[in-house]
Amino acid sequence: MTGPAVLTRAASEAAWLERMRNHPMRGLMPFTVLMDMDGPTTHWYRYIVDETKRRNPGLHVHEPHEHTSWKMLSELPADEAAAMNEVMSSPGLYRTMTATPGAKEAIAGMLELGWLVRFCSTASLDNPTCASDKLVWLEEEYSRDLAKTAILTGDKTFALGHVIVDDKDKITGDNPNPVWLHTVFDAPYNQGAQGPRIAADWSNWYEVLGPLAEAATA
Amino acid sequence: MSIPFTVLLDIDKPIAMWEEGVVDLAREMHPDVEVADAGTREVYDFLPVTPEPERSSLLAAMNAPGLYRGFQVVEHALETIDLLLSDGVNVKLCSTPSPTNPTCASDKYWWVGELSRELVKRTTLTFDKTMCMGHVLVDDKDVITGDNPNPMWERIIYDAPYNQHATGLRLYDWRDLPAMLEPIRFSYERRAA
Known part of the structure; x- marks a missing residue:
C-alpha cells in the first residue's frame, strides 16, 4: 500500500x-x-467556542478539534447550536477576533x-x-x-x-x-x-x- | 467546463444613486453650506478640487455611518439585472467599499440584501477589480x-460627466445593456464551445 x-x-x-x-x-x-x-x-473556531462558553457558563460546548464536518452547527445539540449561532451573529464579533x-x-x-x-x-x-x-x-x-x-x-x-x-x-x-x-x-x-x-x-x-x-x- | 458568461456590475453610480445620496446628506448635515447638485461634478475624484466649506461638508457625508443604506436605485437597473439573470447571464455585483x-x-451588503437576497449572494466587495474574473465590467470610474x-474583463463605461474622456463601449441607459452584451457573449461562447 x-x-x-x-x-x-x-x-x-x-x-x-x-x-x-x-x-x-x-x-x-x-x-x-x-x-x-x-x-x-x-x-475563528477557537474564538467562537470560547465566547460561547463565556456567555453560557452551564452549557457543554464542544472543542474545535471535536468537529469533523465543515457544517458544524448541524452536528451539534440544539441548545449548543443556538448558543453558537447567537455568538456568530453578534454585532462587533469580527472586530475582536484573535x-x-x-x-x-x-x-x-x-x-x-x-x-x-x-x-x-x-x-x-x-x-x-x-x-x-x-x-x-x-x-x-x-x-x-x-x-x-x-x-x-x-x-x-x-x-x-x-x-x-x-x-x-x-x-x-x-x-x-x-x-x-x-x-x-x-x-x-x-x-x-x-x-x-x-x-x-x-x-x-x-x-x-x-x-x-x-x-x-x- | 467553461466559465459561464459573467458580467460584473459596479454599484455606486450604475445601480445606487451615490452622488445624489451624498449631496442630500451633506445639505441635511450642513444646511448653511452651499453644495452643488449631483451630476455637476466633472472629476471622478472631486474632493481635491472642491472649495471649502463644501469639501468638508461632502467629506463628512461620505464618512457618515449609514450613508450606504439610504441610496435610491438607478432607474431600470433592477429590471435589467433580472432580465440578464433570466437570460442565463452570470451577474455579479463588484464594488469597492469606502476605506474611511x-x-x-x-x-x-445590507442595501443589496434589501433589493434582493439573490443579488447579495452575488456581491463582491474589493479594492481591486482587476483581480476579479468576468467577461465584462460595467463601471463609471474613468480608469x-x-x-x-x-x-480578464472588457470594460463598459457607465456614462457620467467625469468619465467623458474614457474610451470604449459606453452605457447611457440600462435598457441598452442586453443588446450591448449580445455580441460579446456570442463571441465568448463561440470561442468556448
Whole structure:
C-alpha cells in the first residue's frame, strides 16, 4: 500500500507545480496568495467556542478539534447550536477576533519575499457588522494598506491568485475552473480535502508554498 | 467546463444613486453650506478640487455611518439585472467599499440584501477589480487599475460627466445593456464551445 500512496503523492505534487508553471498570471504578477480570513488568519473556531462558553457558563460546548464536518452547527445539540449561532451573529464579533498563531509571522514572511497577499473572505450575511468589522480588524491587526487588499466575496472561484489558503474542505462557486490552487489550511473538518496542506500553526508555510512560488515565477 | 458568461456590475453610480445620496446628506448635515447638485461634478475624484466649506461638508457625508443604506436605485437597473439573470447571464455585483466610512462594507451588503437576497449572494466587495474574473465590467470610474495589468474583463463605461474622456463601449441607459452584451457573449461562447 505504501508504494502506490507515495507515487500518488509525488504525482500530485508534480501536477501542482505544473499548474503553477502554466498559470494564466505567469509573468504578469508576483506570486499571489489569496488568504482566507476565518481560520487561517483569525482564530475563528477557537474564538467562537470560547465566547460561547463565556456567555453560557452551564452549557457543554464542544472543542474545535471535536468537529469533523465543515457544517458544524448541524452536528451539534440544539441548545449548543443556538448558543453558537447567537455568538456568530453578534454585532462587533469580527472586530475582536484573535489572530491565528503563526499567521502574522507567515504573512510578514510572504510579503518580505515580494509575494502579494490578498485577504479573500466571505462575509457572514447573518452578522450585521461582519463585512465592515473584517476590514477594521485587518487595519488594526496589520495596516490600512493591507486591509485595502481585501476581497469580500461569496464566490471565491472568481478571484484571481496563484493559490488560495483556505480551511474549507471544498471551495465551490459559479466558476468550475478557478485559476488558483487550493492550499488546504489544516483543520479536523478538512482531512478529506485534496491539495498541498499548510499546518494549523503555519510552521510549514514556506516548505509548502515556496516551491509553488518558484514554479509560478521561474 | 467553461466559465459561464459573467458580467460584473459596479454599484455606486450604475445601480445606487451615490452622488445624489451624498449631496442630500451633506445639505441635511450642513444646511448653511452651499453644495452643488449631483451630476455637476466633472472629476471622478472631486474632493481635491472642491472649495471649502463644501469639501468638508461632502467629506463628512461620505464618512457618515449609514450613508450606504439610504441610496435610491438607478432607474431600470433592477429590471435589467433580472432580465440578464433570466437570460442565463452570470451577474455579479463588484464594488469597492469606502476605506474611511466605518459602516460602508456592511451597509452595502445590507442595501443589496434589501433589493434582493439573490443579488447579495452575488456581491463582491474589493479594492481591486482587476483581480476579479468576468467577461465584462460595467463601471463609471474613468480608469480602472490594480495589481493585475491584464484584467480578464472588457470594460463598459457607465456614462457620467467625469468619465467623458474614457474610451470604449459606453452605457447611457440600462435598457441598452442586453443588446450591448449580445455580441460579446456570442463571441465568448463561440470561442468556448
